[in-house]
Amino acid sequence: MNSPGVTIDRDVKTDELVINMGPQHPSTHGVLRVILKTDGEICLDAQPEIGYLHRCAEKIAENLVYGQFVPYTDRMDYVSGMGCNLGYCLAVEQIAGIQAPLRAEYLRIIVTELNRIASHLLAFGTYGIDTGAITPFLYGFREREMILDLLEMLCGARLTYSYIRIGGVDGDVPPGFIDKLREFIDIFPGKIREYNKLLTFNHIFMKRTTGIGVLSPETAIAYGVTGPNLRGSGVRRDVRRDEPYSVYPKLEFDVPVGTTQHGGPLGDAWNRYYIRMKELEESTKILKQCVEQMPQGPIMAEKVGRVKPPAKTEGYMRSENARGELGFYVVSDGTMQPVRVKVRAPSFSNISVLPEIVRGQMLADVVAIIGSLDIVLGEIDR
Amino acid sequence: MNELANFLPTVLSRSGLTVPSALIPVLAMFLCASIMAAFMGLSAAVLVWAERKLAGHFQCRLGPVYVGGKFGWLQSIADGIKLLLKEDIIPDQADRPLFRLAPYPVVIGVLLAFIAVPFSEKLMVTDFNIGVFFILAVLTVEVFGVILAGWASNNKWALLGAMRAAVQMVSYEIPMGLAILPVVVMAQSLSLKTIVAAQSGGALHWFVFQPPFFMAVSFLIFFIAGLASLKRAPFDLPEAESELTAGFHTEYSGMRFSFFFMAEYAGMLLVSAVASALYLGGWHGILPGQESVWWFLAKTGFLIFVMIWIRWTLPRLRIDQIVYVGWKVLTPFVLACVVGQSLWATLR
Numbered sequence: 047m048n049s050p051g052v053t054i055d056r057d058v059k060t061d062e063l064v065i066n067m068g069p070q071h072p073s074t075h076g077v078l079r080v081i082l083k084t085d086g087e088i089c090l091d092a093q094p095e096i097g098y099l100h101r102c103a104e105k106i107a108e109n110l111v112y113g114q115f116v117p118y119t120d121r122m123d124y125v126s127g128m129g130c131n132l133g134y135c136l137a138v139e140q141i142a143g144i145q146a147p148l149r150a151e152y153l154r155i156i157v158t159e160l161n162r163i164a165s166h167l168l169a170f171g172t173y174g175i176d177t178g179a180i181t182p183f184l185y186g187f188r189e190r191e192m193i194l195d196l197l198e199m200l201c202g203a204r205l206t207y208s209y210i211r212i213g214g215v216d217g218d219v220p221p222g223f224i225d226k227l228r229e230f231i232d233i234f235p236g237k238i239r240e241y242n243k244l245l246t247f248n249h250i251f252m253k254r255t256t257g258i259g260v261l262s263p264e265t266a267i268a269y270g271v272t273g274p275n276l277r278g279s280g281v282r283r284d285v286r287r288d289e290p291y292s293v294y295p296k297l298e299f300d301v302p303v304g305t306t307q308h309g310g311p312l313g314d315a316w317n318r319y320y321i322r323m324k325e326l327e328e329s330t331k332i333l334k335q336c337v338e339q340m341p342q343g344p345i346m347a348e349k350v351g352r353v354k355p356p357a358k359t360e361g362y363m364r365s366e367n368a369r370g371e372l373g374f375y376v377v378s379d380g381t382m383q384p385v386r387v388k389v390r391a392p393s394f395s396n397i398s399v400l401p402e403i404v405r406g407q408m409l410a411d412v413v414a415i416i417g418s419l420d421i422v423l424g425e426i427d428r
Numbered sequence: 429m430n431e432l433a434n435f436l437p438t439v440l441s442r443s444g445l446t447v448p449s450a451l452i453p454v455l456a457m458f459l460c461a462s463i464m465a466a467f468m469g470l471s472a473a474v475l476v477w478a479e480r481k482l483a484g485h486f487q488c489r490l491g492p493v494y495v496g497g498k499f500g501w502l503q504s505i506a507d508g509i510k511l512l513l514k515e516d517i518i519p520d521q522a523d524r525p526l527f528r529l530a531p532y533p534v535v536i537g538v539l540l541a542f543i544a545v546p547f548s549e550k551l552m553v554t555d556f557n558i559g560v561f562f563i564l565a566v567l568t569v570e571v572f573g574v575i576l577a578g579w580a581s582n583n584k585w586a587l588l589g590a591m592r593a594a595v596q597m598v599s600y601e602i603p604m605g606l607a608i609l610p611v612v613v614m615a616q617s618l619s620l621k622t623i624v625a626a627q628s629g630g631a632l633h634w635f636v637f638q639p640p641f642f643m644a645v646s647f648l649i650f651f652i653a654g655l656a657s658l659k660r661a662p663f664d665l666p667e668a669e670s671e672l673t674a675g676f677h678t679e680y681s682g683m684r685f686s687f688f689f690m691a692e693y694a695g696m697l698l699v700s701a702v703a704s705a706l707y708l709g710g711w712h713g714i715l716p717g718q719e720s721v722w723w724f725l726a727k728t729g730f731l732i733f734v735m736i737w738i739r740w741t742l743p744r745l746r747i748d749q750i751v752y753v754g755w756k757v758l759t760p761f762v763l764a765c766v767v768g769q770s771l772w773a774t775l776r
């Protein structure tokens with residue numbers, strides 16, 4: 047890599063090659079298309095092209111009653127659907143003045159944190175594949191399977207849950223659920239150590255990911271990057287801590303940020319990846335506290351029935367999903383259908399930073415950088 | 429092969445066939461070639477199955493279980509039939525003759541190299557006096573096929589894969605060739621048979637355990653460079669699936685694809701076999717006096733297991749790292765080994 051300020055005069059000029067990466071490519075994590083301009087193995091420019099998965103979700107919302115839009119939010123960030131459910135329901139509850147009962151709030155946090163773990167495990171596994179190690183994927187899926195089983199016990203679905211409803215949750219925990227959850231919380235820290243041994247501190251893996259795709263805190267903030275990607279750049283920003291919603295004020299957890307202890311700069315691909323591994327531990331802590339603190343009681347607010355927020359009210363609710371700050375902006379005109387629903391999807395901002403951090407890296411690094419941003423195309427296009 | 433040629437007339441006369449004596453060597457050649465080809469095909473099939481099965485168990489799953497009873501041992505036969513029956517697609521804008529030609533050099537290189545592999549004292553096709561050199565030389569033919577395939581496919585990913593293959597080959601042929609020299613210095617011969625014969629008398633006489641351990645280092649280097657020349661993980665850049673979809677064989681399908689596939693597995697067998705002949709005593713057992721082809725196969729099998737193990741554990745290197753490791757790590761070390769072993773041999 048050339049150090050800045052040093053220019054090399056080349057006698058022989060090589061042709062630039064424009065390569066179309068995607069929309070069908072093994073490591074674009076969905077139907078993302080990246081137009082790469084390369085000089086041999088060095089990537090000069092990368093422009094992400096989105097829109098292949100656009101389903102007009104926001105427009106659909108305008109023609110549905112409030113409650114019916116919940117299943118569509120599942121299909122935005124389909125890797126952590128619970129977080130999307132929660133974000134939307136909180137936004138509607140805010141403008142409709144509904145308060146979910148305490149037990150429901152705890153259940154919501156349990157499922158979103160479980161889903162966050164599942165999502166980070168997927169990110170861990172696919173990142174392994176992106177860098178050429180296939181086995182971590184299967185290791186991650188082993189534990190993800192336990193989570194999906196738990197969520198299936200709860201609501202019957204394994205990917206698109208619609209478990210969180212406006213005013214509460216769909217149903218109380220079935221018998222045996224809490225025991226299985228406790229079992230998972232007990233074994234999971236050991237599994238995280240296993241992942242770290244297998245991939246995180248693997249010499250080749252660290253060499254591949256350290257110092258590439260460096261995202262400075264200023265650039266990250268300028269582009270609106272949030273979530274683990276922002277925290278990997280050393281900015282301690284987490285909606286769960288800064289503007290706590292639901293029962294997060296009662297829970298203790300750390301917000302891990304990027305380090306330079308691994309020998310690389312802040313905000314490189316390894317940092318972004320490692321934040322997710324740290325968050326696995328934090329989410330396990332949250333789960334543990336939730337299981338201990340969860341009270342008995344109803345799981346649905348009374349008289350929710352037909353959600354009809356007052357006319358000319360609008361509300362914006364932000365929540366911390368697995369990929370960053372997920373915002374729902376809901377405008378009501380007093381009818382049973384929203385006038386406008388706007389989603390602020392974290393992946394959309396996160397992918398926009400790609401051209402900034404890809405320039406001058408090797409072709410293999412492009413894959414490693416896209417993987418480290420951990421995007422979900424369903425959320426970007428909606 | 430010569431022994432077979434001597435032996436053939438007796439067999440033929442017993443079975444009542446008369447063959448002109450001039451044809452006997454030709455017949456022997458054909459027999460040897462078909463035995464080797466069948467052996468290679470069969471071992472590739474077994475290795476594919478073994479890799480899938482092992483990978484399954486490394487990854488907390490079962491691997492193939494259905495085809496052929498309990499352990500799915502017929503899986504690769506089923507795969508082979510599937511590949512045979514598949515449509516052979518040639519892309520519209522591809523360079524058709526080159527595209528068709530490309531798989532053959534890949535297979536031929538590996539097949540030819542098997543001629544010089546000593547399975548046991550008697551069981552080898554022929555004992556070249558330059559056996560090791562021959563194997564290295566014909567193995568290089570493979571990369572021509574790979575570059576041709578990448579170029580002829582008219583696919584940018586394939587082209588990138590081919591370029592990577594070329595870079596990798598240039599970087600790793602040299603340490604691989606040099607790694608053999610300490611053994612040649614020790615055995616005073618390039619013939620694989622003589623090299624193995626020099627290691628008789630139990631495990632302590634294997635070259636890998638010979639003080640001052642220059643050969644142990646060169647064994648490691650040979651193995652690593654061998655992995656790189658086979659394009660096995662962590663050096664599988666030319667076909668890095670997460671980066672280049674499938675690299676140089678992206679556009680290949682059906683039987684042409686399976687040629688690349690077969691060559692990779694036969695190559696694994698070849699590199700392991702050569703490594704166990706050069707450094708691990710070939711057909712000699714652990715205790716003095718033990719001599720059998722099974723020892724040779726066991727050692728080869730162990731090395732193949734290590735290759736599979738490495739593949740399903742490690743991430744992939746980047747192209748600049750590959751070149752760095754090849755030129756700045758392996759080559760200096762192997763040169764030191766060559767010089768050290770030569771000095772040791774002269775001074776002793």
